[in-house]
Structure formats: structure tokens, C-alpha cells
Amino acid sequence: xxxxxxxxxxxxxxxxxxxxxxxxxxxxxxxxxxxxxxxxxxxxxxxxxxxxxxxxxxxxxxxxxxxxxxxxxxxxxxxxxxxxxxxxxxxxxxxxxxxxxxxxxxxxxxxxxxxxxxxxxxxxxxxxxxxxxxxxxxxxxxxxxxxxxxxxxxxxxxxxxxxxxxxxxxxxxxxxxxxxxxxxxxxxxxxxxxxxxxxxxxxxxxxxxxxxxxxxxxxxxxxxxxxxxxxxxxxxx
Amino acid sequence: xxxxxxxxxxxxxxxxxxxxxxxxxxxxxxxxxxxxxxxxxxxxxxxxxxxxxxxxxxxxxxxxxxxxxxxxxxxxxxxxxxxxxxxxxxxxxxxxxxxxxxxxxxxxxxxxxxxxxxxxxxxxxxxxxxxxxxxxxxxxxxxxxxxxxxxxxxxxxxxxxxxxxxxxxxxxxxxxxxxxxxxxxxxxxxxxxxxxxxxxxxxxxxxxxxxxxxxxxxxxxxxxxxxxxxxxxxxxxxxxxxxxxxxxxxxxxxxxxxxxxxxxxxxxxxxxxxxxxxxxxxxxxxxxxxxx
Numbered sequence: 096x097x098x099x100x101x102x103x104x105x106x107x108x109x110x111x112x113x114x115x116x117x118x119x120x121x122x123x124x125x126x127x128x129x130x131x132x133x134x135x136x137x138x139x140x141x142x143x144x145x146x147x148x149x150x151x152x153x154x155x156x157x158x159x160x161x162x163x164x165x166x167x168x169x170x171x172x173x174x175x176x177x178x179x180x181x182x183x184x185x186x187x188x189x190x191x192x193x194x195x196x197x198x199x200x201x202x203x204x205x206x207x208x209x210x211x212x213x214x215x216x217x218x219x220x221x222x223x224x225x226x227x228x229x230x231x232x233x234x235x236x237x238x239x240x241x242x243x244x245x246x247x248x249x250x251x252x253x254x255x256x257x258x259x260x261x262x263x264x265x266x267x268x269x270x271x272x273x274x275x276x277x278x279x280x281x282x283x284x285x286x287x288x289x290x291x292x293x294x295x296x297x298x299x300x301x302x303x304x305x306x307x308x309x310x311x312x313x314x315x316x317x318x319x320x321x322x323x324x325x326x327x328x329x330x331x332x
Numbered sequence: 333x334x335x336x337x338x339x340x341x342x343x344x345x346x347x348x349x350x351x352x353x354x355x356x357x358x359x360x361x362x363x364x365x366x367x368x369x370x371x372x373x374x375x376x377x378x379x380x381x382x383x384x385x386x387x388x389x390x391x392x393x394x395x396x397x398x399x400x401x402x403x404x405x406x407x408x409x410x411x412x413x414x415x416x417x418x419x420x421x422x423x424x425x426x427x428x429x430x431x432x433x434x435x436x437x438x439x440x441x442x443x444x445x446x447x448x449x450x451x452x453x454x455x456x457x458x459x460x461x462x463x464x465x466x467x468x469x470x471x472x473x474x475x476x477x478x479x480x481x482x483x484x485x486x487x488x489x490x491x492x493x494x495x496x497x498x499x500x501x502x503x504x505x506x507x508x509x510x511x512x513x514x515x516x517x518x519x520x521x522x523x524x525x526x527x528x529x530x531x532x533x534x535x536x537x538x539x540x541x542x543x544x545x546x547x548x549x550x551x552x553x554x555x556x557x558x559x560x561x562x563x564x565x566x567x568x569x570x571x572x573x574x575x576x577x578x579x580x581x582x583x584x585x586x587x588x589x590x591x592x593x594x595x596x597x598x599x600x601x602x603x604x605x606x607x608x609x610x611x612x613x614x615x616x617x618x619x620x621x622x623x624x
Contacts, residue, residue, distance in 0.1 A: 146510065171512035183507035185500050196500050199493070200512035248511070 099124035099284060100145075100252060105153035107137075107144045107308075114140040115151070115308040122301060124158075124251075127278050127285045129295040129316065132305035132329060138288040139180055141305065142254045145286075146170050146177050157252065172200045176245035177254040184237050184244075186230030190221055193229050193240055197247030207247070214243040217273075235266035242273060246281065253277070255287040259294065267291065271298055296320040304329045338466045339586045340579055345471035346554075347578020348478035352533035353548075353555030354562065354570035355482065356526040361564050362502040363522040364415065366426045371555070372548030373437035374410070375530035378403040379538045379547070380445050382531075383452055392455055396535060400528045407527025408520045415523070416516070441545040452538035474536045481532055482571055485525075489567070498522060550597055554581070557600040561607050563614025572616060577603065 098121035107115035115137050122128040130138045144151040146167050155163040162170050171177070176197075185193050194214055198207045215222035218239045224232055229240060238258055245253050258274070259267040275298050277283050289295035296302055302319045304312040312325055319325055353371060360368040368374075378399055385395035410433065418429055454470045461472040489495035501508040501518035508515050534548065541547050558577045562569025577600065585596045607614060 148506070148509075167509045168512050168514050171510060177510045179507065179510060183504065183510060185504055185507060187503050188496075188499065192496055192500075195493075195496060196508075196511045196513075199497060199500075244511070 098122060099126075100155075100157055100286065102141075102145065102155045103153055105141070105144050105151055105155070107140050107149050107151040109140075109149065113308065114149075115144060117153075118305070118308060118310055119153075120303050120310065120313070122284065122286060125278070125282055125284055126301060127274070127287065127299045128301045128303070129292075129299040130286065130288045130303050130305055131292045131295065131319075132311070134290075136305040137308040138305055139256055140308070142177060142179075142256055142286070142288060145254060146175060168200075171248065174248065174251035175254065176248045176250035176252070178241045178245050178256060178258065180256040180260070182237055182241040184229045184232075184241060186228065188229060189226050190224045190229050190232070190240060191226060193244050194221075194247050197244035200248065210247055210249070214246065218243055234261050235263065235270070238262060238266070238270055239273070242270075242277070246277065246283070250283055253283050253285045255285060257288055257290060259289060259291045267294065274298060292326075293320075334466070335586070336583075339582045341467040341475075342471055343579035343582030344575055345467070345474040345578070346537075346582065347558075347575035348475045349533045349537045349551060349574075350554040350558045350577050351482065351571040351574025352478050352529050352536075353551055354558035354574045355485070355567055356529045356533075357555055357559045358562075358564060358567050358570040359522050359526045359529075361559075362567075363498075363519050364419075364426075366423070366430070367556075367564075368526070369427075369430045369552070370433035370437060371526065371530055372552030373434050373441075374403070374407065374527050375534035375551075376545060376548045377437050377441055378406070378527070378531035379452065379534035379543060380441055382535050383450060383538075383543055384445075386453065392453060396455070399535065400531050403531035404524040404528040407523040407525070410527070411520045411523035416519075438545050445545070447545055449542040449544040452535070452543045454539045470539060477532065477536060481529065485529075485567075494521070553597060554578070554600050557603045557607075560604050561614055563616045566614065566616040569614055569616025573614070 101121045103119050105115045105118045106113060118137065118141060130141060132138050140149060143149045145155055147163070147165060147170060148167055151163065153163065154161060157173060157175065162173060185196060194211050195207070198210065201207055220236055221240060221243060224236065229237065232240060258270055262270065271294055274285060278285050287295060287299070296316045296319060299316040302314065302316045303310055304319065304325060306329060311329060312319065353375070356371050357368060381402060382395050382399040385398060386392065414429055414433060418425055456469045456473050458468045458470050461467045461469045489499060497508070497513045498518045498521060501513050501515040505515045537551055538547065554577055558573035559570050561577060562573030581596050581599060584591050584599060585593065591599070
């Protein structure tokens, strides 16, 4: 059986600069996988490569279907929700409009309305802020909005780029609990890039450590968490 | 008093046209971050197209709507052929593109239809509006048609999925692509709509300024003034700015001694400079509130 998400031999380039060097990774359906590594190691680039937002060679497949070479919009339509670094919130639009944008590729009008209500039940703060400009939300609220927006796609796979960035520790805790729920209850597979390795390793089943655009190490999250060598050399805690 | 009301109303009539041009400018500015100085020439060519249709015997209204459609397609074509390849090019390249478009459209119009002025028909004639001496039927039509058009656009942007997608693509193209919006199409749509709005403005103002290749030069300047006054990023501001500029221009031209017809245009330029110096975001170009 082939993996749910499978990337093989990815080379990615920012202009002339090569950021990924033959990177390969795979993840199983319904799991949380985390990408760890220092700044500039290529974590964000890997996510961008999966969504074809950067010049990339190599093959990527989702559910055995090849997605590499397809346009970003098409990959999104296939059920890949990518919350980029900085959350990608449409700050000048309302919370409600942000949620609707998340469902842009769907055409089931009723289903969309239902899902918006579901998001409001799950994130009550968003209901309160419903018609408020998204830019006026706090960082934590914006991150909740970003997750809710991604869920509006009814994704198979969610790509999260440093969701804990700039958030207070308590909010980060809450966020990761929610991500766990999303994974368990909605059956969404999650590939998450994190600086906060400790936390990410707690919710993930599998981890990849990236260094200089290559996979330096991979394995079960628990093992990586306990490997002192890895911790000191790559994760810095 | 009568004079004041009359002049205000006819100011609103001109202002409605400036509002349309300003809105077209703002739409393109918001989608590609550049000011389309060829907007007036695009409107002029569309108006010539309408005139040609009528010369061939097409009645006014079919020609009017056919022109809007063709202008829309023309706008899309300009995006695809000229500006999409320039999408990542620096500002000066864009400027050169706009200047080229301006010159090409202007010269082609001159070549095909020559530079002599031509009369353009009024859709409803010029009799006093509802028997009132304050405003003519055509001025009322200029206000009425523009306002209906602007209202429809408001509904489109505020309440339809494509409208929302266009707003999203204009503010954050990368995020828009990540929710599956085909941003390239949204830019083309923006060009098409801006061109169509310009066509309406051109056809409404042509009976007043007469049809010739340079007919939009002044109108475009007023449109710029309106867009700058309203704040380049605000569609509602562009409309309000257009109406204000129209009324301002007319009242100053009438009541301030020494400001005749010749000085009105420099007034528009003075207004641009004043706004940029005193309130660079314009009246309505609000600063976006944001917490990080």
C-alpha cells in the first residue's frame, strides 16, 4: 500500500538558490506528522513545494494520485488546506467572509452554511467576532480563524506552518488540543511545521528533522523526543 | 439659490462620470497595484466602437450593451496579452506598458476614425428633466445610469462569491490561491469590469464633450483627482470623490470670480496636490487596523 502523502526526491529553488536537496517524506492517512529543524532548514519550503508555490522538481502524490506539477488552486481543490506562515488571514475582510473564503472551492451551499455554524460552535469567540474585521482579532483568535478557515475546505490534509508563532503559551496549549481534536474527530491528516519541537512531538506520531534542505533524521515522534543527540544538535532544547 | 442648486446638480452629473472613471482606476489599482493611465483611452475606444455600431444602423440601446460587452472582453484581452506577462516586472516597466497602451489606443482611434470631432447621440435627449429648468434629461440620465451601475457593482462585490473572491485576490493573492481562488482569472475579471465601467462613462459623457480621440484627457484627470481624493484603495471613496470633484469644479467655476472654464482643469490638479500633501490616504482610504 502506498502512503497517503508521498514526496520523492524534491529539489526546490528560490530563483537560483536551491533550498531543498532530494528531500523525501511520506505520511499515513489520519496521522499527525511534524517537520522540525532550525531556521532556514527548509521546513516552510517543503510545505510550499507540496502546494506548488515554488519551483520544484520531484514527485508528490496524495492518495496515490500525482499532485506535483498541478497548480496550487487545483491542489487545494483536491483537499489540501495550507495555512501559511503568518496565517494568511484576510485581515481587511470580516471573520464571516474569511470562513466563506475557506469554502471557495465547494459548491454545496447548505453544507457551507452548516459548516460555518459548526465552526462557531467549536470556536465560540469567532461567533462573537463574526462581522468584525479579521485584522482586529488577537493573535490567538486569528490562529483559530486560520484553522477554522482551513477546515471549511473539508480537507483531507492540512498543512500548518508554525501555528504557535507569536502566541502566548496558554493559547498554544489550547491550539494544539484543538489540532488533536481536528485530527481525531474530523479525520484530517496534519503535516505541521514547528519551532516548538517539544509540543509538536507530543501530538505527532511521526517526525522528520530537516537540516540544510535534507532529511537529517526521521522516526516515531516518541523516539525522536527521547533521543538526546537529536535534541541537542537539531532541536535546541 | 436656483443657480446654486442647478450648478450642484450638473456638478453631480459630471461627478457621476468622474466617479465611474475613478472606480475603474481603483479597481485596477487594487488588483495589480498600478495606476492605469490608459483608462481614459480604453473608454474612448469603446465609445468609438459604439458610435461605429450606430453608424451601421444599430439602435442606441443594443449598441450600448454590445459595447459594454465588447469593452469587457477588450479589458480581459489587454490583461492577458499585455499585463500578465509583466506581472512581476518593476514599476517602470508597467508605466511603459500603460504609456504604450495609451498611445496605441489614441493613435489607432485617430487612424481609423480621424481626429475631427463627431456628435454622439443622447439616449434620452436634452429636454428639461421632468419639466424642471434645473437639470436636463441627459444630466439626470448620467446620474441615474451611473448610480445604478455603481449600486450593482456594490451588490456584486458585497454579496456574491465571485465578488468576495475578487476582493480576497486583490488583498492577499497568495492566501487567495491557498483557498483555491484562481487569482489570474480574478485579475482578468477586474480588467474586464474596469474597461466596461469606463465604456459606460465614455458613452454617457461623449454627447457632452463630443467624440474625438482626446475626449477623455480632461475626464481622466478629474477621475484621478477623484480617486486620489477618495483614497486610491477605496472604491466607495472613489465614488464619493468623483461626486465631490464634480460639484467642487462646477461651483468654483460658477461662483469664484476669475475662474472660468479654462481654469477648471488646473483646479483638479491643484486638488490632487493638496490631497497628497495634506491627507495622503485620501478622505476614505482608511488605515487598516491590525493587531499582531
